[in-house]
Structures are given as structure tokens and as C-alpha cells.
Amino acid sequence: MSQATAPNTATIEEVQTGPVPRHVAVIMDGNGRWAGERDLPRWEGHRAGMSSVREIIEGAAEAGLEHLTLYAFSEENWSRPADEVEALMALLEEYVATERAELAEKGIRVTVFGSLERLGEGAIRAIAELEGATAEGTSLHVHLAISYGARGEIVAACRSLARRVAAGELDPEEITADQFAHALYTSAWPDPDLLIRTSGEMRISNFLLWQLAYSEIFVTDVLWPDFSRAHLFGALIDYRGRDRRFGLVRSP
Numbered sequence: 001m002s003q004a005t006a007p008n009t010a011t012i013e014e015v016q017t018g019p020v021p022r023h024v025a026v027i028m029d030g031n032g033r034w035a036g037e038r039d040l041p042r043w044e045g046h047r048a049g050m051s052s053v054r055e056i057i058e059g060a061a062e063a064g065l066e067h068l069t070l071y072a073f074s075e076e077n078w079s080r081p082a083d084e085v086e087a088l089m090a091l092l093e094e095y096v097a098t099e100r101a102e103l104a105e106k107g108i109r110v111t112v113f114g115s116l117e118r119l120g121e122g123a124i125r126a127i128a129e130l131e132g133a134t135a136e137g138t139s140l141h142v143h144l145a146i147s148y149g150a151r152g153e154i155v156a157a158c159r160s161l162a163r164r165v166a167a168g169e170l171d172p173e174e175i176t177a178d179q180f181a182h183a184l185y186t187s188a189w190p191d192p193d194l195l196i197r198t199s200g201e202m203r204i205s206n207f208l209l210w211q212l213a214y215s216e217i218f219v220t221d222v223l224w225p226d227f228s229r230a231h232l233f234g235a236l237i238d239y240r241g242r243d244r245r246f247g248l249v250r251s252p
């Protein structure tokens, strides 16, 4: 794992000189601290973080990524104070209302995954509108993790396989890692090549535990509301220097 780094940035021209990862996942962290540093309420940090979401989606499309997965709200985040949860849900609706048309215009497809049954009516409607409006997009595919927890996802996958075994449709001996992966929310897209976490925390926080098995990890001290496309490009350049061995030995 790389150490928390001094902010390193790059330009789109530098990114265009070489290959980029297919799939980048981001733990968008540090909104509360960003607000605290400015004596603002936490929700102001979340609002400021929305501009970074817009910027990073644009940057990812510009860089030519195929998939961008953004951790927006964890299952554990439901236990935050009710006013913060309400503010986050209101921001989700606001985000969809303001960004939907532009995302569709740019050919960006957005899908949402997580325990969505826990969301209120307004948020569920907003998600359906966002997915519907952007369904034809063929450039970047953005996956938003909302009310998501990897342990819950893995348990649900076990349950669905167990149901098939109980129904006599599946022999337990035939369960493979590939088959297991197909029972996860993420079955239709490749595992992340690169995980970025902002705000310097060196942990996964129940995000994509299965899918991150061989992802490269990039932690930056930059707080999410300050994370710009130049920071994303810096992380993409850093990734280029990684030696992904997948447990094998380097070719001579």
C-alpha cells in the first residue's frame, strides 16, 4: 500500500501519453473535516463534495476510463446523526436534478448499487430517474455505491447460492470463485484496477472487499472537496508505475 502522499497532480496531456486503468474505485472521504476546518456544518462539506463528484466524473471520462465506482454512502453511515443522513439524502436528490441531463448528454451511464430498499421514496425516485436518463450512455460507466456494505453484499451472495443449493439447482462442489463473483452486485464489470481513498485514512471501510483483492491502492491526504481532476490524473500517473504481479513472478 502506498503511504499517504503529498498531493501530486498531473495534466490530461500527461495522462494521454500512456495507458490508463479500466476501472477506478474511489472512497470519497473527508467532507466533514473539510467543513470543520472552515467552521462550517458537516453538510456544507458534503455539498462541496458534490462539485468534486462532478469534476472527477468529467476527468474520468476525459482520461478514457471505462468504469468509475464511487463510494457515496455506506451501510454504516445510516448510524450517523439523523440530520446528517437527511442532508445527504437531500443532496443526492439535488445532485440528480442538476446533473442528470448533462450526464446523459455526455454519454455517461450511471447505475447505483447497495441496499437500496433502505432508502426513502424521494431517493429511490431520484435514482430511477438518473439510471433511466443515462441508460443509453456508452462512454464512461459510473457506479454509485449507496447504502452499500461489502460484508452485507457477500452475505447476500452466499444466501442466493445457498437457496439454489437448497432447491437442488446447484451442487455445492461446483461453486467457484467466478460463480461467487456473479452473485455480487458488481458481476457485470471488471474488478477495480485502482482504489483511491482521499483524506489520508488507510482503510477499506467495508468497500468492495471481494473485488479489491488485487487492486492497487492510492491514498492521498487531500480531502474529498479539494480533490480535483488534476489529483485524479496524478493518481493515474502513479498507477502507471505500479508492478502488478498478481502473486506471480515478474517476467525477466
Ligand code: IPE
Pocket (backbone or CB within 6 Å): 028, 029, 030, 031, 032, 033, 034, 072, 073, 074, 077, 088, 199
Ligand atoms: C465522506 O466524508 C462522505 C460520507 C461518508 C458520506 P465524511 O463525512 O466521512 O467526512 P470525514 O471523514 O468526517 O471528514
Ligand code: IPE
Pocket (backbone or CB within 6 Å): 027, 028, 029, 030, 071, 072, 073, 074, 077, 201, 203, 205
Ligand atoms: C467511508 O467513509 C464511506 C464513504 C466514503 C461513503 P467513512 O468516513 O464512513 O469511513 P470511516 O468511518 O472513516 O471508516
Ligand code: MG
Pocket (backbone or CB within 6 Å): 029, 030, 031
Ligand atoms: Mg469519513
